Amino acid sequence: MRSAVVVGAGLGGLAVAGALAGSGWRVTLLERADRVRPEPTAVVLWPNGVRALRALGLDTALAAISTPLADGGVRRPDGHWLVQPRPAAAERTPVIVHREDLHDALIAGLGDRVELRTGVTIRTVRATPDDRPAVGDGRQMFAADLVVAADGTDSVVRRHLAPTSSVVSSGCATWAAVVPWYRAPQAAVDHPDGGEVLGAGYRFVVAPLGEHGSTRRGGVYWAATAAGAPRPEPPETQLTLLRRWYAGWPGPIGDLLDATDPGALVQHEIRELRPLPRTYAFPAGPGGVVLLGDAAHAMPPHLGQGACLAFEDAATLQSLVREISLPDALARYDRARRPRAATVVRQTRRMSAVLRTRGRLALRARDAALGAITPRLLGNAAEAAARWQPPTP
Numbered sequence: 001m002r003s004a005v006v007v008g009a010g011l012g013g014l015a016v017a018g019a020l021a022g023s024g025w026r027v028t029l030l031e032r033a034d035r036v037r038p039e040p041t042a043v044v045l046w047p048n049g050v051r052a053l054r055a056l057g058l059d060t061a062l063a064a065i066s067t068p069l070a071d072g073g074v075r076r077p078d079g080h081w082l083v084q085p086r087p088a089a090a091e092r093t094p095v096i097v098h099r100e101d102l103h104d105a106l107i108a109g110l111g112d113r114v115e116l117r118t119g120v121t122i123r124t125v126r127a128t129p130d131d132r133p134a135v136g137d138g139r140q141m142f143a144a145d146l147v148v149a150a151d152g153t154d155s156v157v158r159r160h161l162a163p164t165s166s167v168v169s170s171g172c173a174t175w176a177a178v179v180p181w182y183r184a185p186q187a188a189v190d191h192p193d194g195g196e197v198l199g200a201g202y203r204f205v206v207a208p209l210g211e212h213g214s215t216r217r218g219g220v221y222w223a224a225t226a227a228g229a230p231r232p233e234p235p236e237t238q239l240t241l242l243r244r245w246y247a248g249w250p251g252p253i254g255d256l257l258d259a260t261d262p263g264a265l266v267q268h269e270i271r272e273l274r275p276l277p278r279t280y281a282f283p284a285g286p287g288g289v290v291l292l293g294d295a296a297h298a299m300p301p302h303l304g305q306g307a308c309l310a311f312e313d314a315a316t317l318q319s320l321v322r323e324i325s326l327p328d329a330l331a332r333y334d335r336a337r338r339p340r341a342a343t344v345v346r347q348t349r350r351m352s353a354v355l356r357t358r359g360r361l362a363l364r365a366r367d368a369a370l371g372a373i374t375p376r377l378l379g380n381a382a383e384a385a386a387r388w389q390p391p392t393p
């Protein structure tokens, strides 16, 4: 039986561990945290992410926990439309899912061939021609035919194997939360489709998670992006700042900020990899090491593609290792995944440039251009998302 060690039990690591185990591999999943626990926010899955999860056998679980997300359009803070909402065909409609529900579904998909070990922080990597690839925590080495580095943006494995790729600040921070229905009942009634508002260096996205049901957590997800650094103040003060920054913006933004429990607020500094690693696969012994998810292509979340790409990575790897020899699968994985990630990173950087626009004149130019650029940019991203298919070796 072939064996794999997966480093990191985030969305990418859980998905690939389940995928390999489902293909008959013995998998050890190593996580540095004491518990595998996601943050209490939500994630948008575009058609590519949905298709990848289906390829991983999670279609029934996903149908139970996800809600289709109508196109709510893009407005300026004064309410003027930058991009009008457009209904999309069902196969092009993204879905939204609470991260805790998605984690539960991925954990249920691990089956009994995955040994999950928490409280293990990987510090060393071995990738030499003569030995099986391995990672170590300073006390023990974990060797296997294949090591999957799914250890996120600050990946220790990537730092060892692709040291020229650095993590840099994207120049903005995000805040996100899920507000349960009962805390903002009117927001759901008045704004059933959510949508996006784009200002000078500020952005606010609202996405309803559907009714509270037996298999999913309901509520309204919101995510705010602001140019600048994350705030060191406590969550209560951060919320006060957010209320000030977004004062006068269209509903339901004020209501959602008022209804947000400070304990549910999640702040992130947005960082990205520059340049992307020159390869995603490092041959070693009979197999090698691959990079997956944010470890391979951390990018700002402006197009909501990070987790979708991690699921694409997992579905691609699963498909390749099932059909061809491990060394060939590694080479094909690199050839398939690097150009794909580079395309999405390029699209995301264009969106970053739009978001960074500040100053009255620049804003006017942006607003004029946005009517043309944003639909094209978002359209291209949606097109690429809709087109992606798992490979058939």
Ligand SMILES: Cc1cc2nc3c(=O)[nH]c(=O)nc-3n(C[C@H](O)[C@H](O)[C@H](O)COP(=O)(O)OP(=O)(O)OC[C@H]3O[C@@H](n4cnc5c(N)ncnc54)[C@H](O)[C@@H]3O)c2cc1C
Pocket: 007, 008, 009, 010, 011, 012, 013, 030, 031, 032, 033, 042, 043, 044, 045, 049, 120, 121, 122, 123, 150, 151, 152, 153, 154, 155, 156, 174, 175, 176, 223, 268, 292, 293, 294, 295, 301, 303, 304, 305, 306, 307, 308, 309, 310
């Ligand atoms: C505000 C925000 C909104 C987003 N919205 C979307 C969206 O709508 N759609 C979308 O597709 N994506 C979105 N993303 C991106 C998405 O969240 C990430 O791309 C995705 O979660 C990355 O998953 P991962 O498993 O690769 O990494 P991570 O989730 O970072 O998981 C890495 C895991 O590895 C563990 N680990 C790290 N180092 C070690 C070590 N040395 N040893 C052992 N374990 C280790 C960590 O503890 C962690 O559990 C968003 C991101 C942000 C910040």
